[in-house]
Amino acid sequence: MRRTEKEKSMPPGELLRQAENQLVSALCGIRENPDGWLPHTVYVEEEGDCPVYTMYRLLDIRKDGGCTLYNPQTGEHFTSRHLREINIEWLVTLWERYLELRPEKRAASVPETCPGKGTDIRVFVWYCGLTGRNVSDDRLVRMWKESPLRSTENPEDETLYEVECLTLDELAERINDDCFAYTEDYVRFIDMGHL
Structure with a gap:
């Protein structure tokens, strides 16, 4: 296009914000999680004296973009996070992994302008x-x-x-x-x- x-x-x-919005929209539109897709490793840039990238396990995605993140180092669960908090590189990785596990969905479910189609x-x-x-x-x-x-x-x-x-x-x-x-x-x- x-x-x-x-x-x-x-x-x-x-x-970049448009690409992020398209990825979040596509991920929220997934109706059925393929086996082996979640939990998935993701990284979130968090505030501090300098940017800190924290590794989480993404456990679930809700239709409104909300998600649950688990920090394996602290054992904490965060149930009120949002997909937009995840670095865009990891949203792309998450989407590409979904496509690998559900190849029949590629043509039907990916927005025309979404990276990874x-x-x-x-x-x-x-x-x-x-x-x-x-x-x-x-x-x-x-x-x-x-x-x-x-x-x-x-x-x-x-x-x-x-x-x-x-x-x-x-x-x-x-x-x-x-x-x-x-x-x-x-x-x-x-x-x-x-x-």
């Missing part, structure tokens, strides 16, 4: 001075393959720029680690299967 112009110009954080979603990141944000998907992929390149916006700029191609997990890691240049880079999500 091609992204709209509005989606192409959204900040990366907003696109047998698509090959890649995140393209490039410096805003290299080319405009409205560059076509085909041209952007060609630029990635031909990188490094000089700016198409400024013929006098002799700097060589890269177009990066990341997975969703790699983008999430970069955002979570505050290693993303929000004001300098453009981002595009492209389903490589549709090119």
Whole structure:
């Protein structure tokens, strides 16, 4: 599915929130848990002097997105947590594991734009001075393959720029680690299967 112009110009954080919402919605829509799916290991980033990732076992998911988490180190059960508290990388892992255990559900139950639907979603990141944000998907992929390149916006700029191609997990890691240049880079999500 091609992204709209509005989606192409959204900040990366907003696109990540959309992906998270789609994953949470898909997980809440599961009517029957396949054998061996839950409990499942997940990680939650929790507040402290610095970010702390705590391992939990996800025991159940409710239709409203609520869930029960078990901390094996402390033996505590938390019955009023929410799927959105789980790091997005682990929501993707949870969804992919569900698909592995219920392969007949792939075509029928996964939202068209949800990561993991047998698509090959890649995140393209490039410096805003290299080319405009409205560059076509085909041209952007060609630029990635031909990188490094000089700016198409400024013929006098002799700097060589890269177009990066990341997975969703790699983008999430970069955002979570505050290693993303929000004001300098453009981002595009492209389903490589549709090119």
